[in-house]
Amino acid sequence: MLLLFALPAEAREQRAWVKSIPDAAAWKIYSKSVSSDELGKFIIDLKTNDIYFIDVNTFNIHADFVLGVLLKKAWTAENVREYNKNYEREKPKFILGYITHHVKIDKWSFAFWEGDKIGPADIIRARKRLEDTFFRKALPFRPDSPMQLKVAVDVKKQGVPVITNDQIYKAADYQAFNKGRAVGKLRIVPVGTPYDALTFERHEIVLLQESYPDITPVAGILATTFSTPLSHVNLRANAWGIPNAGDKKAREKFGKLEGKIVYYEVTETKIVLREATPAEIKELEGKLLDRKTVRLPPAQIDNPKFAMLTRMRAKDAVIYGTKSANLGEIVTANLEGVNVPAGFGVPFFYYVQHMRANGLDKKVEALLADPKFKTDAAWRKSALETLREAIKAAPIDQASLDAIYKRVKLKLGGKGVFVRSSTNAEDLAGFNGAGLYDTVANVVGKKPIGEAMKVVWASVWNLRAVDAREAFG
The missing domain is CATH 3.30.1490.20 (ATP-grasp fold, A domain)
Structure with missing residues (x-):
């Protein structure tokens, strides 16, 4: 059922995290490609000022590393609530950040989740640690939300360069994060719905009106808030291979379809979201009955030998x-x-x-x-x-x-x-x-x-x- 590793400190660092990224070779190991970008993640312990560049190929989101490695706590609702306090303005334990190489334009940035209420002092602190530990110097801060854009004005006055998502991704009402098609029941998540209350069915196509740190498997995602290919939810959608897009006016355009079985398609230039035809509904019913299956190896449960x-x-x-x-x-x-x-x-x-x-x-x-x-x-x-x-x-x-x-x-x-x-x-x-x-x-x-x-x-x-x-x- 489980595996025990003996990991001296140096081996643990090599496998799960490092304290610095000294060159492009190390960046290649600890980052991964998402859409046209290269993504890395870092965590700063506010008590010790230690920085951890985590292996994003092992840990999908910051929480996996923080709870499993640093805090050694199980993934319970209470522990996740405590962890999420690190996205508030006053952070109890950690700064949770990203480094991105925007390959198409060959620019670099550091950023934070769009729901993070991080303040100027922590942004400046993060940049100082990155200056000491990351091979690319003078990284600009990339604000990922309207709130962070306001904070960016302050940090820029204090000498931190800023690059905006508009400069990188271009201003647009529509963003295609993961192209594809799906048929499912449209569910609109009301504004103000707390993260703890989010539960979804696998066949739902969800319309999100706020940023959330994570999501369970669904059939498709449509968001009204600005995002980037590197947000937590977008990374999940990419891994699941489901259609995923952003449209600032999606609530107004498609609100009347709430609760109905819909056809959803994401292309490079547009969204198609309409009521499903009888044939498409039949297709959905067939998929629910005959889902893709992965063959599991049988389990021998009578062998007690290590x-x-x-x-x-x-x-x-x-x-x-x-x-x-x-x-x-x-x-x-x-x-x-x-x-x-x-x-x-x-x-x-x-x-x-x-x-x-x-x-x-x-x-x-x-x-x-x-x-x-x-x-x-x-x-x-x-x-x-x-x-x-x-x-x-x-x-x-x-x-x-x-x-x-x-x-x-x-x-x-x-x-x-x-x-x-x-x-x-x-x-x-x-x-x-x-x-x-x-x-x-x-x-x-x-x-x-x-x-x-x-x-x-x-x-x-x-x-x-x-x-x-x-x-x-």
Whole structure:
């Protein structure tokens, strides 16, 4: 079910983050291409002034790294609420930023999520840290919202150069972020809807009138607020391959279609949004009945043996999960410049043992059998949170924990380990599962390892993980 990595400080930095980007080669490793841009992310700890350039190919959004690595907390509603306070004007712990190379015009910028209420002092502080740690100097600040545009006036007076989205993307009422077509039920999210209250169905086409830090899988997205290809929601849409566009007048143009089954198409120059024809509705019904499926490797749950990565091969995915098995193949390949920290796989046996011993398998069966699980998104969200808390609260088998910790001391020196997911529903062809499950970093000691294992086991039932698995059959 999960994998334990022994990661000394230098190895942890190389895999998950670095404290500086000294050259273009390092930028290539820790950034990724999105549309025509190259995107990197940084986090500044306000207490220590440490900066982390995170691997955006491993961590889809800042929250994945902050909660999983820096704070070592599970993805719960309460923890996400606390994390989101870092987007307020007065930030309790972190500055969360982006660096973008706008390849088409060969310009660079640093920026913040459009919903971030960051003030001048934190923008200037971020730029100073970037000057010390990033290979491109004199980065301009790129405001991403009307509020940030006002703040930009102040920081410009204090010597920080500013580049606007209009200069980069050109002013336009219409923006095509991800071209494509979909048929689904149009849902208009009212202004003022809090992020915590957002729950969506997979077949919905949603019209958003505000910026949100994340979204669960949907069939299509249309937004009325200005955005960029690099916003959180746009990155999700890009990963899901769904039509996604911005139109400042979308509410006025398409409001009458709310609640109806619609045809939605995004092209380079325009949106088509209209009532679906009977044939298109039939097409949607067919897709709901016959969704794209990803074949999962079968799971062997009767094998209690641990295995080092050096002993694992692809065939062992049925025992230890695809991530463990894939890493075993990488270790065996001994590729130049690819360093995989020592680690071992904990088989599915122990997850099943934990669930059965505490009656949690019956809770899962009842949950999945309830019709509301598929038809009521709000109920599903609440029920899954209750299940995760039950998994974490249940006592772990002491003999099993003793055996796992003995292996940590024997094979990994008893030092800090990463406790990571390795399921049979990730790292698959057509479904990589990136960012769905939780990781607990730098765990030391037997009891903390037991608690971390339960956090990772519980994350199998994260809302975003369940929705993503359901979307891919």
